[in-house]
Amino acid sequence: MSRTARTTRLAALSTVAALGLTACGGGASGDDGDVTLRFTWWGADTRHELTQEVIDAFEEEHPDITIEGEFGSWDGYWDQLATQTAANEAPDIIQMDEQYIREYADRGALLDLDGVDVSQVDESVVENGRIDGELYGATIGINSFIMVANPELFEEAGVEMPDDTTWTWDEYADLAVELSENLDGAWGAGAPREPSGFTMWLRQHGAHLSGEDGGLGFEPADAEGYFQFYLDLMEAGGTPPAEAISEDQNIGKEQSLSGSGELALGTWWSNEAVALAGAAGVEMELLRFPSPTGEAEDATPWYKSSQFLSASAGTDHPEEAQEFIDFFANSAEAGEILKAERGIPPNSEVRSMVSEDMEGMQRATADYIDEIASEIGESEPVTAAGGSEFGAILYRYQDEVFFGRQTPAEAAEAMHAEMVAQLE
Structure with missing residues (x-):
């Protein structure tokens, strides 16, 4: 949108x-x-x-x-x-x-x-x-924020699919760069979809986008680390350049780099994988996010309504x-x-009954939701009143960082201040 x-x-x-x-x-x-x-x-x-x-x-x-x-x-x-x-x-x-x-x-x-x-x-x-x-x-429906992997691009690059129960963010970055170096006209990874990507990062670092009290749940230093990681990944060639990242933020699933088969690893909600697979003509693989420790529980997945x-x-x-x-x-x-x-x-009895009749990516999505049940972390605090603009604000400051107009520290301070003002 x-x-x-x-x-x-x-x-x-x-x-x-x-x-x-x-x-x-x-x-x-x-x-x-x-x-x-x-x-x-x-x-x-x-x-x-x-x-x-x-x-x-x-x-x-x-x-x-x-x-x-x-x-x-x-x-x-x-x-x-x-x-x-x-x-x-x-x-x-x-x-x-x-x-x-x-x-x-x-x-x-x-x-x-x-x-x-x-x-x-x-x-x-x-x-x-x-x-x-x-x-x-x-x-009335649940999903989880995931990595959607294109196995055809992995095969083309001659790179093995990662073990998503043990990989770290450093291993993810190395893998994205390796994929990009071995692909022609495609990239290893993309920038995260927002505000979900930042929410996942914060959860793994002991913070949240919104706090339980209806205010912000993070500090500028949390955002600085996030911006720095993706800036480093872009400069290393693991993601597309800033122009392509910015364009990819404002188009639909089917037209996105993942949907057009130009991204080996993309971040999406699990229920979006069906449309992505149909657009790309590929049966996608659904992966957990990497974590700071390499432990699946520390990836802190959550069920989102x-x-x-x-x-x-x-x-x-x-x-x-x-x-x-x-x-x-x-x-x-x-x-x-x-x-x-x-x-x-969301009803476990209905889910069990319905999943028996599912096929393809729908069945893969249902199986994934069940597979991570033992790893689910605490629920994410409800978005603060006024926080419906957080995604747009995040995209804007990502652009500032990726295009070199602000440092990660400058963008983090300015973004935090703008979000606070947004809630007020």
Whole structure:
């Protein structure tokens, strides 16, 4: 998504803050006691079709509840939701993203989902949607930040695939340089996708992007080390030059260097591997991140909620809204329809059932999620209110470092100060 689009969405959220987020109910009741609920989500056509199938299945079981779908693209979604919420016209059920959940929860716009069953969901995943002890988002898909490896490029370079349970960051850097030196028209590794790459680095060094208190969870020195590592890697030839890195930050998965088969190692969310493999025409391998020690547990992977379902605090029908959310997140019917479209099902029983029918990269993704279960670290603190711009800020300061306009220390200090100001 473009940096301009991020700025536009931030302005919309500022409007919400100015007007206040107290909402009246978005649903309606008929004279005969029937209930109508509005449900909004973003996504492509495939998601719309599958979501409607889930709605149809729910309505068949609950003939007294009608779900009216409202959907569109990511770029327009947050502007519209902010406007609706500020005007007290929020939908009853909201597909929510981790970047925004604290924004809405802190302003009293979301319902505590105490009626949604989370007994079959890993506690670290449940925590992703919990703020100050209350559940404001029910996870409907999980993924993990990973290295996506192109085996054809490894073979072309004559380089063996690494042991991802033992490799360190120094070994990763050496491998990236070796791959680049032996490839024609491709590179060993790319710059990380943000803010996830920086989040992973911080976790491994005892810090976080956002703190539990809603502020920043790192110091400038943490960012300086991060910038220095990738600058050194670029200057050694392990990644593309600054111009290519900057261009790769602003295009979709299919058009990216990984998607076009020009990157041996790329950093992505696990649920993105299916699209990358399809675009590149290669069955990708999914690898753990390297760690400072070479121990798999010290790579500190975590399960991220790819999306949540939330309910408006002002809904006239909180029980029915939660009933639908519970069906969407926990029912076998919904799992069979959605499979991994929104990420791997968080409900362990549904995930086990659904993964049996998966093939190719979808099955590889499900297997990877299960494989790292014993290595999962603590859940990542919810993004601070105002932190939805952190990715754009990180990309901008990466450019400053990679293009030689600032040193890693200068960029780290300036970025930290800007992020603090962003939260204020």
